[in-house]
Amino acid sequence: MIERIWSGRSLLYLLLLPLAWLYGLATWILRGCYRLGLKKSWRAPLPIVIVGNLTAGGNGKTPVVIWLVEHLQRRGIRVGVVSRGYGGKAERYPLVLDQTTTTDRAGDEPVLIYQRTGAPVAVSPARSDAVKALLAEGSLDLIITDDGLQHYALQRDFEIVVIDGVRRFGNGHWLPAGPMRERESRLHSVDAVITNGGHAQSGEIAMSLQPGxxxxxxxxxxxxxxxxxxxxxxxxxxxxxxxxxxxxxxxxxxxxxxxxxxxxxxxxxxxxxxxxxxxxxxxxxxxxxxxxxxxxxxxxxxPVDARLMEPLSNQLIESIVALCAKN
Structure with missing residues (x-):
């Protein structure tokens, strides 16, 4: 039912519009508070790259994170990953993952990223605490956050939005009347847009998931x-x-x-x-x-691997490598 509503195939979204307007107002006020300095955000001592989305639901963020980590590792970049850790409940936060960490403590996506890449991974509802925990464990050149585009308490140097190329933005309304966490216009302020499946529009990096x-x-x-x-x-x-x-x-x-x-x-x-x-x-x-x-x-x-089309994918990696050179 929710897919029908969000895709615009059902008019039931009209009943949810008042809640959607409240959601949009709340997110607009929250972001404004950070931009005006009314709420404090934390600046890490190394570059922060956000991989997030504008909509609820799976868009392919985690495969993109894995793709980024692996390509940056090949360039000699020491990469760490932080996450909210959805689906997990640790005894205390921040939690730095190791070989014994289970998904019920850290969440499934952080464990998957850790097992696939071997990169240091930490989870915490306060992502700044996760970053600090990784830095306390060892020297890093860059941090990638799995999700967190709307987590403005953590300042960032580079923002990547992943779009489901088939569903894109559905009916275009905020949650819960539609799938949107932020309006489509937010794309104008991010550094890169990756489109998973469907048809990538001008300037978007086309991506597919290739099964092994x-x-x-x-x-x-x-x-x-x-x-x-x-x-x-x-x-x-x-x-x-x-x-x-x-x-x-x-x-x-x-x-x-x-x-x-x-x-x-x-x-x-x-x-x-x-x-x-x-x-x-x-x-x-x-x-x-x-x-x-x-x-x-x-x-x-x-298993599936993200495949990003060249030459835009190469430009993406070069842009992120350049961040490390400036730091």
Missing amino acids: LAVNLVSGEHRMASQLTDVVAMAGIGHPPRFFTTLKQQGVITVNNVAFADHQPYQLTQLQALTKDEQTLLMTEKDAVKCRAFAQNNWWYL
Whole structure:
């Protein structure tokens, strides 16, 4: 239902417009307070790059963060990542991740980024505290924040907005009548716009998500996803239909597609009930990091990598590298 409302296919958004106007007013006042100095923001001693979005729901921010970290690491840049840690609840904050950190403490996306890149990662509702915790652990050249475009308590040097190229901005209204956290005009003040799927407009960096080989959670075996049989697909991400479409494009025939809420924690019995004997459970990598401790032999995940079109993607990396040279 919410997708129908936000996409403009339902007039029920009219009932929510008063709440949306209040949301827009509140965000406008909050940002104004920071711009006028009425609320304090913190300036880090090293460059801060924000990867965020203007809309609620999954747009592909985390794959972009991983792409950035890996490309900057190849250039010799020491990169750290900070996050709010949605879906996690630590005993205390800030929390610096290590090999033993679980998703119920740090959230699924920070654990995924840490496992994929090996970069230092810290989470905290106050992102400035997460930055300080990483700096206390060792020397870094740059910090990337996974989300946080609207977290104006942390000053930033470079802003990247990721757009879902298919859904873009829906009906264009603020939450909850539409998907917008900020108006589309905010794009005029950011440094780069990355469009995931669909058609990138002029000046936007076109991006696609390229799936790799399916990986067994228990054995680590790699296999073409299309070779898996009797597949039940599941996705607990911001926009599950994107994953199911990817599987179809990869030639995976599914007997059932199960969508969960973003950042939802899982239990063994809950996931075991999804498949019958001899069936295969295929999930996203973001789901897999929450299931490793109790994974079953018939559970697989499909990793995806962001692919950004050149030459704009090269210019993006060069711009961020230049920030480190100035620091």
